[in-house]
Amino acid sequence: xxxxxxxxxxxxxxxxxxxxxxxxxxxxxxxxxxxxxxxxxxxxxxxxxxxxxxxxxxxxxxxxxxxxxxxxxxxxxxxxxxxxxxxxxxxxxxxxxxxxxxxxxxxxxxxxxxxxxxxxxxxxxxxxxxxxxxxxxxxxxxxxxxxxxxxxxxxxxxxxxxxxxxxxxxxxxxxxxxxxxxxxxxxxxxxxxxxxxxxxxxxxxxxxxxxxxxxxxxxxxxxxxxxxxxxxxxxxxxxxxxxxxxxxxxxxxxxxxxxxxxxxxxxxxxxxxxxxxxxxxxxxxxxxxxxxxxxxxxxxxxxxxxxxxxxxxxxxxxxxxxxxxxxxxxxxxxxxxxxxxxxxxxxxx
Amino acid sequence: xxxxxxxxxxxxxxxxxxxxxxxxxxxxxxxxxxxxxxxxxxxxxxxxxxxxxxxxxxxxxxxxxxxxxxxxxxxxxxxxxxxxxxxxxxxxxxxxxxxxxxxxxxxxxxxxxxxxxxxxxxxxxxxxxxxxxxxxxxxxxxxxxxxxxxxxxxxxxxxxxxxxxxxxxxxxxxxxxxxxxxxxxxxxxxxxxxxxxxxxxxxxxxxxxxxxxxxxxxxxxxxxxxxxxxxxxxxxxxxxxxxxxxxxxxxxxxxxxxxxxxxxxxxxxxxxxxxxxxxxxxxxxxxxxxxxxxxxxxxxxxxxxxxxxxxxxxxxxxxxxxxxxxxxxxxxxxxxxxxxxxxxxxxxx
Numbered sequence: 001x002x003x004x005x006x007x008x009x010x011x012x013x014x015x016x017x018x019x020x021x022x023x024x025x026x027x028x029x030x031x032x033x034x035x036x037x038x039x040x041x042x043x044x045x046x047x048x049x050x051x052x053x054x055x056x057x058x059x060x061x062x063x064x065x066x067x068x069x070x071x072x073x074x075x076x077x078x079x080x081x082x083x084x085x086x087x088x089x090x091x092x093x094x095x096x097x098x099x100x101x102x103x104x105x106x107x108x109x110x111x112x113x114x115x116x117x118x119x120x121x122x123x124x125x126x127x128x129x130x131x132x133x134x135x136x137x138x139x140x141x142x143x144x145x146x147x148x149x150x151x152x153x154x155x156x157x158x159x160x161x162x163x164x165x166x167x168x169x170x171x172x173x174x175x176x177x178x179x180x181x182x183x184x185x186x187x188x189x190x191x192x193x194x195x196x197x198x199x200x201x202x203x204x205x206x207x208x209x210x211x212x213x214x215x216x217x218x219x220x221x222x223x224x225x226x227x228x229x230x231x232x233x234x235x236x237x238x239x240x241x242x243x244x245x246x247x248x249x250x251x252x253x254x255x256x257x258x259x260x261x262x263x264x265x266x267x268x269x270x271x272x273x274x275x276x277x278x279x280x281x282x283x284x285x286x287x288x289x290x291x292x293x294x295x296x297x298x299x300x301x302x303x304x305x306x307x308x309x310x311x312x313x314x315x316x317x318x319x320x321x322x323x324x325x326x327x328x329x330x331x332x333x334x335x336x337x338x339x340x341x342x343x344x345x346x347x348x349x
Numbered sequence: 350x351x352x353x354x355x356x357x358x359x360x361x362x363x364x365x366x367x368x369x370x371x372x373x374x375x376x377x378x379x380x381x382x383x384x385x386x387x388x389x390x391x392x393x394x395x396x397x398x399x400x401x402x403x404x405x406x407x408x409x410x411x412x413x414x415x416x417x418x419x420x421x422x423x424x425x426x427x428x429x430x431x432x433x434x435x436x437x438x439x440x441x442x443x444x445x446x447x448x449x450x451x452x453x454x455x456x457x458x459x460x461x462x463x464x465x466x467x468x469x470x471x472x473x474x475x476x477x478x479x480x481x482x483x484x485x486x487x488x489x490x491x492x493x494x495x496x497x498x499x500x501x502x503x504x505x506x507x508x509x510x511x512x513x514x515x516x517x518x519x520x521x522x523x524x525x526x527x528x529x530x531x532x533x534x535x536x537x538x539x540x541x542x543x544x545x546x547x548x549x550x551x552x553x554x555x556x557x558x559x560x561x562x563x564x565x566x567x568x569x570x571x572x573x574x575x576x577x578x579x580x581x582x583x584x585x586x587x588x589x590x591x592x593x594x595x596x597x598x599x600x601x602x603x604x605x606x607x608x609x610x611x612x613x614x615x616x617x618x619x620x621x622x623x624x625x626x627x628x629x630x631x632x633x634x635x636x637x638x639x640x641x642x643x644x645x646x647x648x649x650x651x652x653x654x655x656x657x658x659x660x661x662x663x664x665x666x667x668x669x670x671x672x673x674x675x676x677x678x679x680x681x682x683x684x685x686x687x688x689x690x691x692x693x694x695x696x697x698x
Contacts, residue, residue: 039444041390091444095388095466096609117444118483120468120610129508131480134467136610159478260445261469261485 005030005076006308007290008315010205010241011154011176013038013088013248016055020246021062021081027287030076030312031066031319033084033175033241036108037092038115039259042099045092049106052085067107072320076312084319086110086175088155090121093140100143109323110175111144112152113137113164116268117261122160125186130157133164141167148325150318153197154187154205154241161193170326171201173318176241178206182225183214187269194229198237203318204229205241208293210278211269212243219283223296226310235306239314240293244286250276354379354425355657356639357664359554359590360503360525362387362437362597365404369595370411370430376636379425379661380415380668382433382524382590385457386441387464388608391448394441398455401434416456421669425661433668435459435524437504439470442489449492458672459524460493461501462486462513465617466610471509474535479506482513490516495675499668502546503536503554503590510542519675520550520667525590527555531574532563536618543578547586552667553578554590557642559627560618561592568632572645575659584655588663589642593635599625 005028013035014020024032036048056065066072066082075082085108093099093111103111113133114124121137123130133141141164144151151172153161165172174197180188189197189204197204206226207213213222229238248256253276257268267275283292290311297307354377362384363369373381385397405414415421415431424431434457442448442460452460462482463473470486472479482490490513493500500521502510514521523546529537538546538553546553555575556562562571578587597605602625606617616624632641639660646656 041443094390094609095440097612098609117485118467118469118471118480120466122467123480127480127483129481131467131472131476132478134476136466139611260443260447262488263446 006312007031007294008075008239008312008319009033009244009287009290010173010203010239010315011035011086011207012242012244012246012287014245015247015252017247018059018062021059023246023287024081025062025079027290029081029287029290031072031082031084031315033086033110033315033319035088036085038088038256039091039261040089042092042094042096045087045103046106049085049103049108052083056083065107066319067109067323069320069323072316072323075316084109086112086150086152088112088152089115090119090140091115093120095120095136097136097139097143100140100149101147104147104149108149109319110150110152110173112154112175113140113156113160115155116257117259122163123157124160125155125157127157130159132159132162133167137164138167144168145170146326148323150322153193158190158193161189162196165193165196165200165202168200170322171203171318172197173202173322174204174241176205176207176209176243178212178225179229183212185212185269187212191232194233198233201237203237203239203314204233205239205315207241207243208281208284209243209269210280211274213281217281219281219292219296220300222283223293223300226297227300227302230302230306230310235309236314236317238310239312239318240290240310242284242287242290245277246286248277253277355661356380356643357424357588357661357668358382358593358636358639359522359552359588359664360384360435361591361593361595361636363594364596364601366596367408367411370408372595372636373430374411374428376639378430378636378639380421380431380433380664382435382459382664382668384437385434387437387605388440388610389438391441391443391445394436394452395455398434398457401432405432414456415668416458416672418669418672421665421672424665433458435461435499435501437461437501438464439468439489440464442469444469444485446485446488446492449489449498450496453496453498457498458668459499459501459522461503461524462489462505462509464504465606466608471512472506473509474504474506476506479508481508481511482516486513487516494518497672497674499671502538502542507539507542510538511545514542514545514549514551517549519671520552521546522551522667522671523553523590525554525556525558525592527561527574528578532561534561534618536561540581543582547582550586552586552588552663553582554588554664556590556592557630557633558592558618559629560623562630566630568630568641568645569649571632572642572649575646576649576651579651579655579659584658585663585666587659588661588667589639589659591633591636591639594626595635597626602626
């Protein structure tokens with residue numbers, strides 16, 4: 001009867017294999033939210049979910065599919081690591097409101113509303129201009145609320161993020177980003193967005209990912225950033241999302257950044273001077289070093305209780321509540337009233 | 350050796366059959382831009398193009414596929430009516446810049462950047478807020494310019510429309526809309542957009558479609574609207590886009606308006622008081638009545654030459670020029686420089 005492992009990682013995106021899963025367990029990880037797709041459409045996403053169903057079968061001594069509040073509550077109490085399946089884009093929904101329910105039924109529990117480009121739902125942090133949540137986007141948020149699917153705002157534009165927080169009747173997440181005051185990067189979050197996520201009961205996963213931290217970031221300076229977030233947002237709203245990628249090539253990075261939307265070089269979170277996968281800092285070489293992050297948080301003054309909350313307690317509480325189904329009694333007419341603020345009827349003759 | 354027929358219709362969207370094609374010829378029509386898809390993805394669009402290839406074979410005495418400058422120049426000089434294939438949405442491109450070339454190769458020559466909802470390219474006239482042209486949207490406009498594919502702005506939001514006019518190196522079209530000053534409706538166009546289309550060398554197709562005209566519009570008042578457009582924009586920039594739909598049921602109207610994006614009632618250009626296909630006015634019951642529109646234009650004072658330009662001469666010139674291939678020598682790096690105003694490189698470290 002071992003102790004329950006604590007650590008939840010807010011996001012990883014790797015070429016998955018047994019070695020990765022063994023690394024999780026050795027790193028003391030209880031549960032990981034994994035990215036299954038970034039640009040893929042519905043058909044391609046079914047392939048990825050199919051691959052995960054085979055991974056769950058082949059490695060059932062190391063991992064399990066975490067999709068219920070109970071799964072989240074129990075993660076880390078046996079040898080297996082819980083895996084939460086997520087999308088970094090709403091692209092698998094294509095143009096269909098029905099597809100939200102379909103992917104929920106297949107066990108997907110986290111969907112980032114946009115990846116790096118504008119989509120049918122809203123605007124991205126990399127676009128010049130952000131529309132806010134579209135008509136379809138508002139309906140998708142309502143459907144995700146109903147089903148118990150987490151709205152992730154990490155790559156989402158500020159205006160769409162604030163719209164989503166306002167429209168969502170349930171708390172939302174930023175699974176993997178830092179504060180813009182730590183590093184001024186489009187992928188990091190303004191204080192307004194961070195405060196709104198926390199005010200709505202949501203959680204922000206701070207990232208050691210090098211493109212999202214200033215050059216020369218040390219464990220101490222990263223931990224100090226987390227400590228300041230704890231102070232500003234409240235300890236229950238801060239967690240970790242490592243943004244770790246294992247076994248992905250630089251060629252694969254082109255897919256991640258350029259998808260099919262451009263034929264010219266796009267550097268994503270990188271730059272021409274740093275076009276490739278960024279080298280991880282000495283103090284965080286991968287999941288085995290989670291424990292060092294926690295030591296860093298202790299050193300900058302967080303209590304053991306607060307370190308435990310940031311390390312996993314907050315994600316455990318948040319995902320546990322988020323995966324419970326929402327109100328299933330809203331009718332289509334309720335939805336249209338709640339989520340389409342401008343109906344065509346009435347506004348113009 | 351008959352006289353060449355004059356009339357070009359900027360847009361029709363029907364359940365196509367031999368009766369429709371016979372009606373075109375009887376109405377003296379030389380060429381029609383037809384809508385093949387509105388919400389369909391790439392796979393579904395291939396089906397629709399397949400259906401058109403069968404229609405062209407089965408009815409080759411009545412219609413032909415118009416896709417070159419020569420096709421447009423010669424349309425109406427024999428018994429057949431030229432058919433220009435178009436999309437009312439960029440949905441068939443999905444997320445792929447390559448798909449622009451693929452659908453061009455299949456003979457598609459007009460693409461409306463957005464239908465009624467925001468998409469990957471930009472914002473729609475029915476959204477609360479319009480992002481303007483996205484990063485992907487700018488690249489698609491460049492690719493359409495290169496290939497010789499017409500950018501249609503009829504359902505597009507004002508900001509995205511103005512961005513597209515600014516980014517496009519070739520004239521653009523509004524195939525089917527009226528002036529907002531004629532009827533204040535989201536689908537009708539602001540004076541700013543109309544002026545910009547004309548200033549760029551484009552053409553606006555005025556519509557007798559009842560949802561886009563004031564209640565009680567007569568042939569005289571509609572013709573007077575066209576005459577005022579001729580005065581404001583210049584006669585070479587005004588044409589007709591009837592927006593005629595034949596053989597489409599009220600049930601099909603739900604698909605047109607609601608697609609797969611909402612499960613609640615959406616009225617599109619209509620209202621709860623007028624939810625169905627609007628009855629056409631006595632003075633325009635269908636393509637056979639094109640000649641009456643032209644009589645109306647004469648009666649409000651347009652010269653025979655100007656009536657001929659509006660009736661078809663302008664579309665003939667515009668499509669003829671538009672279908673010629675553009676500059677094929679731009680490299681991917683040129684494109685990124687021209688169309689991505691904010692590259693990730695340089696802006697942030």
